Amino acid sequence: MSKFKCPECAYVFSEADGDEHEGYPPGTEFASLPEDFACPDCSVRFKEDFEKV
Amino acid sequence: MKGYTATLDSGEAIFYRDRKRWFWLLSVLYPLQPFLGIWLHAETGNEAWLLLPLALGYVAAPILDWLLGEDENNPPEAVVLQLDRDRYYRFLTYIVVPLHYVGLIGVAYWAGTQELAWWSFIALAAVAGIASGLGINTGHELGHKKSKLERSLAKIVLAVPAYGHFWIEHNRGHHRDVATPEDPASARMGESIYKFALREIPGAFRRAWDIERERLERCDKPVWSTDNQILQSLSLSAVLQLGLIIAFGWKMIPFLVIHNVLAWWQLTSANYVEHYGLLRLKDQKDKVERCQLHHSWNSNHIYSNLVLFHLERHSDHHAHPLRRYQSLRHFDDLPSLPNGYFGMYLLAYVPGLWYRVMDQRLLALDHIDGDLDKVNVDPSKKKALYEKYGQSQKLQAG
Ligand SMILES: [Zn+2]
Numbered sequence: 015m016s017k018f019k020c021p022e023c024a025y026v027f028s029e030a031d032g033d034e035h036e037g038y039p040p041g042t043e044f045a046s047l048p049e050d051f052a053c054p055d056c057s058v059r060f061k062e063d064f065e066k067v
Numbered sequence: 068m069k070g071y072t073a074t075l076d077s078g079e080a081i082f083y084r085d086r087k088r089w090f091w092l093l094s095v096l097y098p099l100q101p102f103l104g105i106w107l108h109a110e111t112g113n114e115a116w117l118l119l120p121l122a123l124g125y126v127a128a129p130i131l132d133w134l135l136g137e138d139e140n141n142p143p144e145a146v147v148l149q150l151d152r153d154r155y156y157r158f159l160t161y162i163v164v165p166l167h168y169v170g171l172i173g174v175a176y177w178a179g180t181q182e183l184a185w186w187s188f189i190a191l192a193a194v195a196g197i198a199s200g201l202g203i204n205t206g207h208e209l210g211h212k213k214s215k216l217e218r219s220l221a222k223i224v225l226a227v228p229a230y231g232h233f234w235i236e237h238n239r240g241h242h243r244d245v246a247t248p249e250d251p252a253s254a255r256m257g258e259s260i261y262k263f264a265l266r267e268i269p270g271a272f273r274r275a276w277d278i279e280r281e282r283l284e285r286c287d288k289p290v291w292s293t294d295n296q297i298l299q300s301l302s303l304s305a306v307l308q309l310g311l312i313i314a315f316g317w318k319m320i321p322f323l324v325i326h327n328v329l330a331w332w333q334l335t336s337a338n339y340v341e342h343y344g345l346l347r348l349k350d351q352k353d354k355v356e357r358c359q360l361h362h363s364w365n366s367n368h369i370y371s372n373l374v375l376f377h378l379e380r381h382s383d384h385h386a387h388p389l390r391r392y393q394s395l396r397h398f399d400d401l402p403s404l405p406n407g408y409f410g411m412y413l414l415a416y417v418p419g420l421w422y423r424v425m426d427q428r429l430l431a432l433d434h435i436d437g438d439l440d441k442v443n444v445d446p447s448k449k450k451a452l453y454e455k456y457g458q459s460q461k462l463q464a465g
Contacts, residue, residue, distance in 0.1 A: 037285025056388045057242040
């Protein structure tokens with residue numbers, strides 16, 4: 015389980031925790047997020063911009 | 068006066084004092100200006116005083132912006148973290164939230180209990196609506212932050228203008244799609260503000276609803292549920308506005324209709340001037356470029372920035388949506404407006420004048436350099452505008 019960070023606002027998507035409010039349960043793989051996934055906090059960085067922590 | 072010290076990479080120690088610190092109180096007090104008119108009406112018995120806030124917004128504000136001019140000061144990057152952590156600044160955005168409720172209820176009380184001429188009743192409703200439009204600005208500043216408290220306050224204050232969907236629409240929709248033809252909240256060249264409003268107001272609601280519906284679907288929850296954040300804020304609006312109707316009678320129905328429309332109109336006006344004609348280009352793979360500093364119009368006019376929590380430093384806001392208002396920066400050579408927002412709104416309300424001032428400015432921008440293919444043009448005006456600027460051959464080629 016890895017973590018991925020938004021380079022703009024430091025939002026972290028943790029695969030172990032998921033993001034319940036956004037509807038991604040614990041254990042959601044980052045790769046399985048939709049291709050047009052936008053950062054839930056800033057919306058100006060997208061899936062391909064996220065960096066593995 | 069409070070200051071901040073920091074050490075630069077060069078080893079040099081700096082001391083920074085925010086000269087705007089206390090002036091930010093203007094953003095807190097500005098929404099209370101309807102009370103100025105009410106107070107003078109109560110003192111003198113002359114209803115004309117109720118129009119005073121309209122004069123402050125539409126006459127005094129553009130003149131003050133013109134007289135006081137622009138402010139290009141930026142805090143040094145080294146103190147921005149301290150500036151962001153200084154709780155004073157965020158406290159101002161917290162206290163303005165209840166003041167918006169006080170404002171609407173106070174003005175509604177006056178409109179509902181006094182014997183007023185029809186025109187001063189309408190003026191009061193309009194003045195209340197303009198003040199609640201500033202509530203959308205407050206909700207905007209709060210809604211961009213990560214803390215639960217600030218996000219909740221954003222939804223609470225957005226209930227006053229009955230615009231609860233804005234939080235989702237703006238953060239998740241507008242920031243993602245800004246300066247593209249698809250964005251209902253970015254105005255196109257040749258599109259009048261009136262035509263824009265009819266695209267923006269329903270378009271923004273639809274986009275917010277779609278984004279929230281998709282989120283709830285992922286959460287396995289029905290869209291019509293108490294988890295729907297749009298419905299949460301709208302129910303608060305319903306309680307507030309039904310409460311006013313029960314308290315002050317049927318007169319509140321036209322009052323609230325005018326109030327709501329005028330509040331939304333403030334946001335429409337801001338959206339209209341913020342990205343007029345600006346376009347993010349697509350690469351060969353049809354992928355839209357990232358939002359750049361030159362995809363927003365800016366104004367450094369000090370007065371209107373101080374009453375709008377720095378909203379007019381719009382490029383930095385779109386580049387860094389979570390940056391706090393006290394830290395937003397001026398950059399050289401950005402698309403810039405010739406007056407503050409309040410003056411630009413007036414210009415926008417006369418479309419012919421707006422085009423005369425803004426179309427030239429738009430085409431003169433460095434990254435556009437007269438090329439209409441790099442402009443977000445209203446499709447129905449495309450042929451006429453390409454002809455006007457001698458670029459019809461591009462339409463045939465494309
Ligand atoms: Zn982000």
